[in-house]
Amino acid sequence: xxxxxxxxxxxxxxxxxxxxxxxxxxxxxxxxxxxxxxxxxxxxxxxxxxxxxxxxxxxxxxxxxxxxxxxxxxxxxxxxxxxxxxxxxxxxxxxxxxxxxxxxxxxxxxxxxxxxxxxxxxxxxxxxxxxxxxxxxxxxxxxxxxxxxxxxxxxxxxxxxxxxxxxxxxxxxxxxxxxxxxxxxxxxxxxxxxxxxxxxxxxxxxxxxxxxxxxxxxxxxxxxxxxxxxxxxxxxxxxxxxxx
Amino acid sequence: xxxxxxxxxxxxxxxxxxxxxxxxxxxxxxxxxxxxxxxxxxxxxxxxxxxxxxxxxxxxxxxxxxxxxxxxxxxxxxxxxxxxxxxxxxxxxxxxxxxxxxxxxxxxxxxxxxxxxxxxxxxxxxxxxxxxxxxxxxxxxxxxxxxxxxxxxxxxxxxxxxxxxxxxxxxxxxxxxxxxxxxxxxxxxxxxxxxxxxxxxxxxxxxxxxxxxxxxxxxxxxxxxxxxxxxxxxxxxxxxxxxx
Numbered sequence: 001x002x003x004x005x006x007x008x009x010x011x012x013x014x015x016x017x018x019x020x021x022x023x024x025x026x027x028x029x030x031x032x033x034x035x036x037x038x039x040x041x042x043x044x045x046x047x048x049x050x051x052x053x054x055x056x057x058x059x060x061x062x063x064x065x066x067x068x069x070x071x072x073x074x075x076x077x078x079x080x081x082x083x084x085x086x087x088x089x090x091x092x093x094x095x096x097x098x099x100x101x102x103x104x105x106x107x108x109x110x111x112x113x114x115x116x117x118x119x120x121x122x123x124x125x126x127x128x129x130x131x132x133x134x135x136x137x138x139x140x141x142x143x144x145x146x147x148x149x150x151x152x153x154x155x156x157x158x159x160x161x162x163x164x165x166x167x168x169x170x171x172x173x174x175x176x177x178x179x180x181x182x183x184x185x186x187x188x189x190x191x192x193x194x195x196x197x198x199x200x201x202x203x204x205x206x207x208x209x210x211x212x213x214x215x216x217x218x219x220x221x222x223x224x225x226x227x228x229x230x231x232x233x234x235x236x237x238x239x240x241x242x243x244x
Numbered sequence: 245x246x247x248x249x250x251x252x253x254x255x256x257x258x259x260x261x262x263x264x265x266x267x268x269x270x271x272x273x274x275x276x277x278x279x280x281x282x283x284x285x286x287x288x289x290x291x292x293x294x295x296x297x298x299x300x301x302x303x304x305x306x307x308x309x310x311x312x313x314x315x316x317x318x319x320x321x322x323x324x325x326x327x328x329x330x331x332x333x334x335x336x337x338x339x340x341x342x343x344x345x346x347x348x349x350x351x352x353x354x355x356x357x358x359x360x361x362x363x364x365x366x367x368x369x370x371x372x373x374x375x376x377x378x379x380x381x382x383x384x385x386x387x388x389x390x391x392x393x394x395x396x397x398x399x400x401x402x403x404x405x406x407x408x409x410x411x412x413x414x415x416x417x418x419x420x421x422x423x424x425x426x427x428x429x430x431x432x433x434x435x436x437x438x439x440x441x442x443x444x445x446x447x448x449x450x451x452x453x454x455x456x457x458x459x460x461x462x463x464x465x466x467x468x469x470x471x472x473x474x475x476x477x478x479x480x481x482x483x484x485x486x487x488x
Contacts, residue, residue, distance in 0.1 A: 108352075112469060112472060115466060118461065118466075119458055119468055120458075120460060121459035121461075122460075179483045179486065214364075215364045215482050216366075216393065217365075222362075224360070224475075228475035231468070231475040232475050232476060232479040235456065235479065239423045
């Protein structure tokens, strides 16, 4: 049975302030919960309408469908909602390409970017403190479990870039074509905010400005969405590692 | 002033049935409306809270903010909502790469894909009849005006592919790596449904199965989202045209 206090905590976790206070976040749906259970993430509590999950008895709370609905962020039915502990920060490994986000605000974009990191084997994602929280329920849902395989770090991006000797790449409209640019196997690729791109302070720390060439109508085409631009750039960095 | 009948028609256009009946669709916001006004699309009627648009007087209806809000699909404020005529079908030009969609259902994905076509100079997008309507208000909004530059055709995809001599590419998990595959400057690239990929009938018509190599954890990573996969593939086809 779901207690009033449990309900209050779960519902509060849709806000970053309370996620930080409790050091917990929400994962929903059988598939997502299973992926997190089979990962390094530590389960705090599992609310489920069925006993199909193999978890320690004291962490399982069997609840009614009605109760599940009252704490769920989803509109479609599901059988489980789990609280996992926010992991302690790991060290950023700089032996491979690192992706860094300068103020990406849209949960769907961050979710897509984390899935892309997973696909292209990017183990470390560094986010500026203004970037949307990766434990936001919408982001967790959009990552489809990729969050269990990509370490996401919220750091002062300016300090992080200053402290690293790796070559720093950023996308700019007037950058050199990524297709003809020599791309190393390690480095930091910075992607900017949806509306404003990379900020002036961060731009000053970029060593190499690159761009995705535009093949369509040169006057009118809008810029690419940050998630699709990230897809193309990670593909470019990755393909070079097998060409070398 | 907004009449009851005008309001009824505008609101009805969020449904495909009524868009087909009236042969009209909705564009919202100053920037979007301006892009469509400066395109080949024909304005039917413009509802605006200001007279800042240069359109024929009989097509302009000045309305209150309250009335605009009552017919708008947006939650954020804007100054204009326009009805444009659904254009007559053009011939599909097969001298360049054609993108074809087999049952893409999500409006956001279709919007992103139309923006990608615009960026990469793909002039013709062929959609199966089950694919979400490109004049759906969510798609129009997500395209950011790219819909004015990409001709979108709803056809029987099976017949269209059968009738074309162009090489037909499709993405499959077991396809050959797109990075090492020879890609021509013209052809048809087919992308499949979000959940099920390319259907069996369409698969039978594909000449070359390609895939985007996966660099991450081989067991677990989910497939790429159709919009990000399209981004990577259009980038690959385009980069070859400048390598040649």
